[in-house]
Amino acid sequence: xxxxxxxxxxxxxxxxxxxxxxxxxxxxxxxxxxxxxxxxxxxxxxxxxxxxxxxxxxxxxxxxxxxxxxxxxxxxxxxxxxxxxxxxxxxxxxxxxxxxxxxxxxxxxxxxxxxxxxxxxxxxxxxxxxxxxxxxxxxxxxxxxxxxxxxxxxxxxxxxxxxxxxxxxxxxxxxxxxxxxxxxxxxxxxxxxxxxxxxxxxxxxxxxxxxxxxxxxxxxxxxxxxxxxxxxxxxxxxxxxxxxxxxxxxxxxxxx
Numbered sequence: 001x002x003x004x005x006x007x008x009x010x011x012x013x014x015x016x017x018x019x020x021x022x023x024x025x026x027x028x029x030x031x032x033x034x035x036x037x038x039x040x041x042x043x044x045x046x047x048x049x050x051x052x053x054x055x056x057x058x059x060x061x062x063x064x065x066x067x068x069x070x071x072x073x074x075x076x077x078x079x080x081x082x083x084x085x086x087x088x089x090x091x092x093x094x095x096x097x098x099x100x101x102x103x104x105x106x107x108x109x110x111x112x113x114x115x116x117x118x119x120x121x122x123x124x125x126x127x128x129x130x131x132x133x134x135x136x137x138x139x140x141x142x143x144x145x146x147x148x149x150x151x152x153x154x155x156x157x158x159x160x161x162x163x164x165x166x167x168x169x170x171x172x173x174x175x176x177x178x179x180x181x182x183x184x185x186x187x188x189x190x191x192x193x194x195x196x197x198x199x200x201x202x203x204x205x206x207x208x209x210x211x212x213x214x215x216x217x218x219x220x221x222x223x224x225x226x227x228x229x230x231x232x233x234x235x236x237x238x239x240x241x242x243x244x245x246x247x248x249x250x251x252x253x254x255x256x
Contacts, residue, residue: 003127006059006112010080010102011125013054014116017047017084017100022118026094041092044068047084051102055080065234067208079105083208087185096120099186103211110232113212115186124190126219132193141222142195145245151179153188155202155239160227169253170201189213192241193220199242199250203227207234214241223247227254 024043032041048068055062059080063073067083080102085091087098096119104112111128124139126132132139144150152173161167174180183191191197193216214224214232225231227238229251242250 003112003130006078006104007114007125007127009055009058010104010112010114011123013051014100014102014114014123016050016054018116018118020047020050021085021091021100025091025119038088041085041088043091044085044088047100048082051082051084051100055082055102065208067206077107081105081208081211083206086209090185097185097187101186101208101210101212103215105211105234108233110211110215113215115190115212115216117186117190120187122186122190124186124193124216126216128215128219130219132216132218132220134190134194139194139220141192141217141220141243142198143245144198144243147173147176147246147249148178150177150199150242150246151181151197152177152199152201153181153183153191153197155182155184155188155200156204157202158204159238160201160203166227166254173250173253185209186213189217189241192222193217199246200239201227201250201254202239203237205237205239207232207236210236210239217241225251228256229254 021043045068048066063076063079065071065081083101085098086101091098099115099117102114103110113126115124124134188200192200217224222241223244224241226236227240
């Protein structure tokens with residue numbers, strides 16, 4: 001199957017989800033707390049249903065792993081990875097830092113990603129070998145090659161903070177870079193992919209949060225691994241993403 005057809009389906013699904021989300025945003029929806037203590041709303045569930053309807057109709061033989069509806073057909077060669085609202089905590093507090101994440105995993109490799117942030121007004125996508133795009137414009141990571149010139153953004157760092165050696169190394173890094181920011185969620189990955197910042201560090205993520213963004217950053221010329229330097233997979237829980245020169249400099253700082 002051509003990635004062009006799959007990308008078209010993923011973009012169509014993301015737009016369907018955006019229609020659901022836009023209609024329910026800032027509507028004081030009832031919040032349910034899941035077993036992992038994360039919130040879920042009617043918008044999360046309905047947006048995932050809208051995505052699944054589009055993707056299942058076009059590719060009925062593909063597996064599906066959704067944040068709200070779980071896993072099915074995971075043994076398939078191609079599996080959709082979907083988080084209908086990544087950033088539900090922002091969504092329920094009327095903060096626009098939430099997004100819809102749709103990725104395609106084929107043969108264990110991430111080959112396609114769509115990151116749709118309707119309230120923020122950005123839509124990013126990429127397919128393997130075809131480059132990365134933000135609102136229709138081709139994007140590339142920065143060429144900053146020195147740690148002292150780098151802008152670094154962080155996300156959730158709870159487990160990093162619990163590791164004394166790594167936390168100390170992170171603190172030392174913070175004294176060396178040009179600027180530390182904490183944009184979080186999809187925002188700093190979009191900024192990284194378009195060259196507006198130079199590296200992203202996170203220690204507490206789920207694959208559904210980052211699968212699509214992995215493809216987008218890589219197709220924009222970046223390097224995307226976990227903090228141990230391993231490739232991104234279903235079990236990934238941390239991120240070190242940067243342009244290639246900076247990733248090579250930063251990776252040894254967080255290596256086990």
